[in-house]
Amino acid sequence: MDIKEKHVLGLSGGRDSAALAVYMRQNFPEFEIDYFFTDTGKELPEVYEFLGRLEGFLGKPIRQLNPDRDFDFWLKQYNSFLPSPQARWCTRQLKLRPFEQWIRPLLESGIKVYSYVAIRSDEEYREGYTSRHKNLKVRLPFKEAGIDKAGVLEILEGSGLGLPDYYSWRTRSGCTFCFFQQKIEWVRLMEQHPEAFEEAKAYEKNAVEHGSPFTWSQGESLEELTRPERIEQIKEEHTRRIERMRIKQQVNPLRPDGEPLDIDDLYGQAKVCLACHK
The missing domain is CATH 3.40.50.620 (HUPs)
Incomplete structure (x- = not known):
């Protein structure tokens, strides 16, 4: 037929x-x-x-x-x-x-x-x-x-x-080193899948050595992002964002004790690629 x-x-x-x-x-x-x-x-x-x-x-x-x-x-x-x-x-x-x-x-x-x-x-x-x-x-x-x-x-x-x-710990699918990740998602990748994080660092180092104008995370390298004081700063800022959102929004009955489901709710929606993230 x-x-x-x-x-x-x-x-x-x-x-x-x-x-x-x-x-x-x-x-x-x-x-x-x-x-x-x-x-x-x-x-x-x-x-x-x-x-x-x-x-x-x-x-x-x-x-x-x-x-x-x-x-x-x-x-x-x-x-x-x-x-x-x-x-x-x-x-x-x-x-x-x-x-x-x-x-x-x-x-x-x-x-x-x-x-x-x-x-x-x-x-x-x-x-x-x-x-x-x-x-x-x-x-x-x-x-x-x-x-x-x-x-x-x-x-x-x-x-x-x-x-x-x-x-x-992360609210988008896609590659482990997706450049649309927020800083907190990079920190959590390092904690949850350190081998994938190290691979991303190696790609980034090689790219910079070849003159690439981009790093995975906007404005700083993964090496810079993983300094202990920087990690603490990223986590504190993320906690403040959650607290501000809880004040503005009603409690989600599906996760009354957790943070909002979407990182985009906290940081604003990125124009991500549908093929990767939906």
Whole structure:
């Protein structure tokens, strides 16, 4: 039987895309959806564990779109310059490129591909994959259904999945050394996964030696960030932000004794890449 259309949903290992996968499974069982994850090889171990749990719920494997060339290959192609908010070559080469290589033959053969993206009703449509082909249709089910952050949490709790374990210390998926991390997230990476932090330091040192204008964390190197007095300063500032937010906002009934779920709530929303962080 000829296939006329295909449904795909990209997973980042994060909260929103996982909730969308659950939502589509529960509300649109008639759609045969291909769930996929593009592995950069630099993900948190908690991401893989969460994706395994999600596979169990969905009852089908999550397709792995591994890039044919890894982060180290592309780093050399970009003259050892680190990716940054101004030059997001990592998203382009390690996330979007494998997706395009996968679906391009389908689109060119006349198959209409529906791609489901986890933009909530309380969010603007931030930067992500924009359809450039007439047969690729981007759908935003949460926008259409009016599902916000609270709704996403309800979906995950109701399914029994809950949140990825890394939400106890960091609230975005993506590479261990993602440049969109806040200072406190770098400190926590150092504490939770010191080997990944040391790898990030090594990449940064090599990049600086090759003339890269960027460090992972804006305004200071990881070497500078890990000075004991600087760590204490970062933690104190983070605590003050939490205290100020608790005064301004009502208590979250899901986590009455914890800090807000989103780092972005504390530091302002970054224009992060949808392919990595949703």
